[in-house]
Amino acid sequence: MVWVSSRWKIALMLAPALALFTAFFVYPVGYAIAYSFTNSAGFGGAKFVGIDNYTALLDDPFFWQSLRNTVVILVVSLVILIPSSFALALLLRRRIAFAGGLRALVFGPAIIAPILVGLMWVFILDPKIGLLNRLLEPLGVGPIQWIGGNSLTPYSVSLVFVWSSIGFAMTIFYAGLQLVPNDVIEAAKLDGATSWQQLRHVTIPMMRETFAIVTVLLITNVFKIFELVYMLTGGGPVHRSETLVSYMYFVTFTNQRYGSGMAIAVVIFVLGALTSLAYLAAARRRSLA
Amino acid sequence: MTISTPPAGPRPVTRPRRRRGLIFTGLAAYLVTFLIVLPILWVTVLSLQPSDTILSDPFSIKTLTFDNYRNAVASLPLLQMYKNTLIVALASVTIGAIVSFMASYALTRMVFRHPTARSSLRFYFLAGLAVPVYVLLFPIYRIDLALGIFGTYAALILPYIAVSIPFNTLLLTGFLREFPKELEEAAIIDGAGLFRICWSVVLPTMRPVIATILIFNVVYVFNEFPFVSILINNPDLATVSLAVSKFQGQYTVDYGGMMAAATLVLLPQLVIYAVFQRHVIAGLTAGAVKG
Numbered sequence: 157m158v159w160v161s162s163r164w165k166i167a168l169m170l171a172p173a174l175a176l177f178t179a180f181f182v183y184p185v186g187y188a189i190a191y192s193f194t195n196s197a198g199f200g201g202a203k204f205v206g207i208d209n210y211t212a213l214l215d216d217p218f219f220w221q222s223l224r225n226t227v228v229i230l231v232v233s234l235v236i237l238i239p240s241s242f243a244l245a246l247l248l249r250r251r252i253a254f255a256g257g258l259r260a261l262v263f264g265p266a267i268i269a270p271i272l273v274g275l276m277w278v279f280i281l282d283p284k285i286g287l288l289n290r291l292l293e294p295l296g297v298g299p300i301q302w303i304g305g306n307s308l309t310p311y312s313v314s315l316v317f318v319w320s321s322i323g324f325a326m327t328i329f330y331a332g333l334q335l336v337p338n339d340v341i342e343a344a345k346l347d348g349a350t351s352w353q354q355l356r357h358v359t360i361p362m363m364r365e366t367f368a369i370v371t372v373l374l375i376t377n378v379f380k381i382f383e384l385v386y387m388l389t390g391g392g393p394v395h396r397s398e399t400l401v402s403y404m405y406f407v408t409f410t411n412q413r414y415g416s417g418m419a420i421a422v423v424i425f426v427l428g429a430l431t432s433l434a435y436l437a438a439a440r441r442r443s444l445a
Numbered sequence: 446m447t448i449s450t451p452p453a454g455p456r457p458v459t460r461p462r463r464r465r466g467l468i469f470t471g472l473a474a475y476l477v478t479f480l481i482v483l484p485i486l487w488v489t490v491l492s493l494q495p496s497d498t499i500l501s502d503p504f505s506i507k508t509l510t511f512d513n514y515r516n517a518v519a520s521l522p523l524l525q526m527y528k529n530t531l532i533v534a535l536a537s538v539t540i541g542a543i544v545s546f547m548a549s550y551a552l553t554r555m556v557f558r559h560p561t562a563r564s565s566l567r568f569y570f571l572a573g574l575a576v577p578v579y580v581l582l583f584p585i586y587r588i589d590l591a592l593g594i595f596g597t598y599a600a601l602i603l604p605y606i607a608v609s610i611p612f613n614t615l616l617l618t619g620f621l622r623e624f625p626k627e628l629e630e631a632a633i634i635d636g637a638g639l640f641r642i643c644w645s646v647v648l649p650t651m652r653p654v655i656a657t658i659l660i661f662n663v664v665y666v667f668n669e670f671p672f673v674s675i676l677i678n679n680p681d682l683a684t685v686s687l688a689v690s691k692f693q694g695q696y697t698v699d700y701g702g703m704m705a706a707a708t709l710v711l712l713p714q715l716v717i718y719a720v721f722q723r724h725v726i727a728g729l730t731a732g733a734v735k736g
Contacts, residue, residue: 161556165639173548173610180607181573184584252471258478260722267718267725269668271686275707276488287487327730379577383670401579408583409675421580432575
């Protein structure tokens with residue numbers, strides 16, 4: 157390929173992507189980090205204030221609330237999603253009529269715009285007009301503040317996130333199941349293993365990397381939850397249902413405290429980068445296996 | 446309950462217990478799927494109820510009406526929304542795919558004088574995968590303002606291209622690294638230049654990867670909200686996502702109208718998904734399954 161690899165040809169091929177990526181991705185990241193060390197706000201110039209924005213975050217109860225909510229959503233979603241989507245992959249792998257169609261339906265929520273998912277679930281979770289309370293009413297369960305109350309919103313957001321991600325996770329598990337060699341399962345069967353034992357001692361251990369990939373992908377996606385909160389409660393009441401991302405959005409664009417907003421953005425960046433690195437490590441280990 | 450075609454090879458005789466088990470798993474699968482589809486059905490049911498009885502009696506089948514749709518079509522600039530979204534999607538996805546292909550080709554097939562330059566450039570692009578886009582919102586808002594493109598299509602198109610480059614590069618370099626050298630060499634002997642090699646030799650073999658990239662990015666642009674909520678302030682340029690975010694304010698207590706509008710957005714998405722479902726599922730899980 158040396159013939160076509162003159163220096164200017166290489167430069168020509170790389171230039172457009174390099175220019176766009178540098179101007180609209182790398183430079184903004186640097187810009188955000190630099191701004192997180194300034195006191196920039198709606199008007200006036202930006203002055204360097206060192207790590208003041210970060211230390212102020214430590215004293216900001218709303219920041220801690222949004223971090224706590226993000227962690228609640230993370231834990232609740234993972235605890236429900238991982239086992240249920242894996243079980244669903246096992247279930248939809250059986251010989252069932254239209255199993256392919258069922259898998260497509262289950263994946264469906266993953267393609268709906270998150271903003272629309274949020275709107276749809278308002279009509280299920282809303283304490284007054286929602287389907288859920290309407291179904292619970294005849295059972296004598298009083299109206300529950302699924303959203304908009306003081307405490308339940310993060311759990312409801314988890315529920316919606318589980319709904320929109322279960323098909324996605326199921327599909328990755330389903331693909332992972334196809335990779336488990338059949339002869340190993342057959343051997344276990346010949347040794348008299350029950351189907352539970354086959355699952356527990358053969359299938360699951362052989363899918364360790366798939367579990368790692370699904371877990372890390374879901375973690376990254378939880379850190380991106382924004383539209384759901386935006387539509388369900390707008391972060392309220394008084395920031396009680398805020399996540400890290402929605403709080404960053406509020407501080408930056410509603411409050412116009414750009415310096416503080418960028419400090420939260422850097423926190424999100426560090427958390428996101430760490431989980432992505434974990435993901436790449438897991439993916440690499442799998443491709444070597 | 447019918448049972449789909451049995452796999453090849455010997456298979457144990459179906460005993461009654463086994464058959465009962467199969468029926469049970471079948472029922473469970475249908476039930477779970479129904480529960481997952483239920484929210485979509487609920488939206489559709491609500492959209493067919495007249496606004497005055499929607500709250501008192503949403504399950505009624507006697508009062509079904511298409512009035513909400515008539516109102517929604519009249520009050521919603523559906524065509525405009527889709528036109529805006531399509532323009533932004535077409536421009537950003539095509540340019541994104543082309544520039545990513547050019548860069549990926551250079552990074553995998555062309556001969557660098559310094560091999561480390563090649564690997565560090567590839568890392569430079571791929572590192573973008575680790576950055577949550579929320580970090581970029583405010584800086585890009587400022588850049589768009591400084592460039593004087595704030596509130597235009599370009600305000601969205603440029604960041605969408607940039608955001609698509611890391612994932613595109615991951616998939617394209619992964620594919621191009623395995624591309625057989627012999628085909629390129631044969632083309633060079635036939636006198637083909639760089640453009641001919643890319644266009645007539647390499648690209649035709651890449652249809653599946655290109656399809657994956659296009660689908661992944663189109664779905665991203667259609668569903669994207671954070672950027673558009675900040676960079677577009679003119680309602681005439683609103684994309685579908687931005688328009689949906691305004692429904693609660695626009696229809697306030699007209700829940701039937703809101704649900705009809707939601708259904709009008711949801712339906713085309715679901716129809717397109719139904720047609721291309723295999724490709725869409727493959728496209729959206731490509732990063733995870735291929736690592």
